Amino acid sequence: MRVLGATLLGIWVLAGIALVLWLIDAWDIDKVTTYGPKFLSGLATTLTLVGISITLGALLSVPIAFGRMSSNRFLAALAYGYVYFFRGTPLIAQLFLIYYGFGSFRDQMEAMGLWVFFRDAWNCALFAFTLNTAAYQAEILRGAIESVPRGQHEGAAALGLKPVQTFHRIILPQAMIVALRPYGNEIILMIKGSAIVAIVTVFDLMGETRRAYSRTFDFQTYIWAAVLYLVIVEALRNIWQKLEQRLTRHLKR
Amino acid sequence: MEPTATLGEQLYLLVSLFDPFCGPIGFLNLLPENSLLSCGDTGWGDEVARGFFVTITLAACTLPIGLIIGLFLALAQQTDIRSLRISANIYTTIFRGLPELLTIFMIYFGLQIAVREAALALGYDRGFDINSFVAGTVALSLVFSAYACEVLSSAFKAIPKGQYEAGYALGLRPGKTMRLLILPQLVRIALPGLGNLWMILIKDTALISVIGLGDTLRQTGIAAKVTKEAFFFYGIACLLFLSLAILSSVAFSRIETRVRRSGVNQ
Numbered sequence: 001m002r003v004l005g006a007t008l009l010g011i012w013v014l015a016g017i018a019l020v021l022w023l024i025d026a027w028d029i030d031k032v033t034t035y036g037p038k039f040l041s042g043l044a045t046t047l048t049l050v051g052i053s054i055t056l057g058a059l060l061s062v063p064i065a066f067g068r069m070s071s072n073r074f075l076a077a078l079a080y081g082y083v084y085f086f087r088g089t090p091l092i093a094q095l096f097l098i099y100y101g102f103g104s105f106r107d108q109m110e111a112m113g114l115w116v117f118f119r120d121a122w123n124c125a126l127f128a129f130t131l132n133t134a135a136y137q138a139e140i141l142r143g144a145i146e147s148v149p150r151g152q153h154e155g156a157a158a159l160g161l162k163p164v165q166t167f168h169r170i171i172l173p174q175a176m177i178v179a180l181r182p183y184g185n186e187i188i189l190m191i192k193g194s195a196i197v198a199i200v201t202v203f204d205l206m207g208e209t210r211r212a213y214s215r216t217f218d219f220q221t222y223i224w225a226a227v228l229y230l231v232i233v234e235a236l237r238n239i240w241q242k243l244e245q246r247l248t249r250h251l252k253r
Numbered sequence: 254m255e256p257t258a259t260l261g262e263q264l265y266l267l268v269s270l271f272d273p274f275c276g277p278i279g280f281l282n283l284l285p286e287n288s289l290l291s292c293g294d295t296g297w298g299d300e301v302a303r304g305f306f307v308t309i310t311l312a313a314c315t316l317p318i319g320l321i322i323g324l325f326l327a328l329a330q331q332t333d334i335r336s337l338r339i340s341a342n343i344y345t346t347i348f349r350g351l352p353e354l355l356t357i358f359m360i361y362f363g364l365q366i367a368v369r370e371a372a373l374a375l376g377y378d379r380g381f382d383i384n385s386f387v388a389g390t391v392a393l394s395l396v397f398s399a400y401a402c403e404v405l406s407s408a409f410k411a412i413p414k415g416q417y418e419a420g421y422a423l424g425l426r427p428g429k430t431m432r433l434l435i436l437p438q439l440v441r442i443a444l445p446g447l448g449n450l451w452m453i454l455i456k457d458t459a460l461i462s463v464i465g466l467g468d469t470l471r472q473t474g475i476a477a478k479v480t481k482e483a484f485f486f487y488g489i490a491c492l493l494f495l496s497l498a499i500l501s502s503v504a505f506s507r508i509e510t511r512v513r514r515s516g517v518n519q
Contacts, residue, residue: 005329005336012343088452088498089491090459093470097491100477101484195352199463206354219366222359226351233350 042208057133064138086135144179184240274302297476304472323401348399389461404446
């Protein structure tokens with residue numbers, strides 16, 4: 001077992017060294033000056049897209065989450081259907097449905113003035129991602145709110161707090177701590193999932209990588225993209241972990 | 254034609270006897286002959302059904318491979334040998350951190366380059382096409398195993414140390430303790446997490462369409478391009494994926510109640 005472990009670790013180390021040596025060997029200042037800035041602008045596109053859709057999705061998720069918890073059967077079913085659809089189908093199929101599919105209704109949309117918006121791949125991607133992440137975030141929010149024990153509601157009622165006050169001062173702060181980790185996971189999932197916009201001609205990090213590869217046939221373009229994605233995801237994961245430790249320090253014993 | 258493709262064709266012929274869409278008992282046969290989804294040459298029903306079959310096959314091929322690799326990774330993370338733990342952690346960090354699409358492209362193009370180099374080294378001088386089904390299975394197995402490792406690892410942690418000690422006290426060898434005592438409990442604990450991963454896997458198969466595999470999304474995409482009915486066909490693709498999700502969740506809740514029957518619950 002010890003030998004196996006040492007061998008496997010050795011393979012990783014060797015692979016890492018080989019990769020670095022190969023990247024140094026393949027370092028081409030022309031390619032770096034041509035494609036380096038493009039990669040960075042692609043990275044900025046990815047982060048902007050994810051940032052905006054996560055924010056808009058967070059806003060949209062609030063009514064959906066309350067719809068899910070509503071005692072009104074119709075509202076609850078509607079919200080459930082929305083969440084089930086967006087969580088049950090692949091993001092790429094949703095993106096195609098919006099980007100290619102809405103073209104089927106071009107005449108009607110032109111009449112409503114919506115075509116200017118949906119003609120653009122970036123807008124379609126933003127729209128699809130917002131709807132998708134709203135469904136996931138609604139489930140996170142609902143789970144977090146429902147995880148707060150009943151006694152907290154009763155305690156607040158016993159203190160004579162109004163329902164709105166109860167929600168803002170008692171329920172939400174406790175729910176947010178529960179929701180912190182899944183929210184972090186959702187952001188990471190969106191960063192990774194956003195790579196599919198490259199298929200519909202948005203030049204995010206993945207799109208720039210594909211363009212660079214199709215021009216140079218140099219595999220190192222993919223390696224650099226992988227390094228960039230790994231760095232972002234790992235950085236975000238570590239920041240989130242620190243944040244969580246800081247915010248939950250009063251719960252530690 | 255690559256061997257897997259021909260095997261797939263044969264399998265498809267067999268399965269098409271029970272095809273619920275366009276087989277002898279398929280419900281799409283009820284449609285009039287010139288509708289968009291009818292079977293045969295006039296409609297797209299059989300093409301889409303074929304893609305749906307490819308989606309299911311891809312997910313079903315990935316699942317066992319990913320589970321086995323994931324189990325070994327989780328076992329490696331449980332040991333007290335540091336080099337094994339670090340190796341497993343590097344693997345999971347890489348494949349959980351990379352976008353699935355990037356992994357797929359890297360495996361697809363990387364395998365192509367590797368095969369070409371190997372062929373050159375052996376003296377063949379011609380290009381090889383990597384079967385997109387094989388590349389897709391490899392890429393999805395890598396991703397699935399990294400996530401499965403996480404689920405199984407936390408399930409391992411939920412099994413009390415006393416269970417291992419009980420196995421030891423009964424005189425069972427470590428391998429037998431694992432197989433007879435630990436794994437049955439592990440399955441029960443890990444099942445909900447693995448169910449989630451299966452759902453994610455089904456959705457991830459749609460990404461393989463970008464390297465040219467004729468799955469549900471690609472077949473509906475071709476139909477959409479030819480007929481100019483993009484919303485209709487991508488809507489069909491979404492409904493097909495949705496129906497798979499519903500079927501899976503029904504199946505999983507059945508399996509869970511069945512597995513829980515034998516357990517002593519808190």
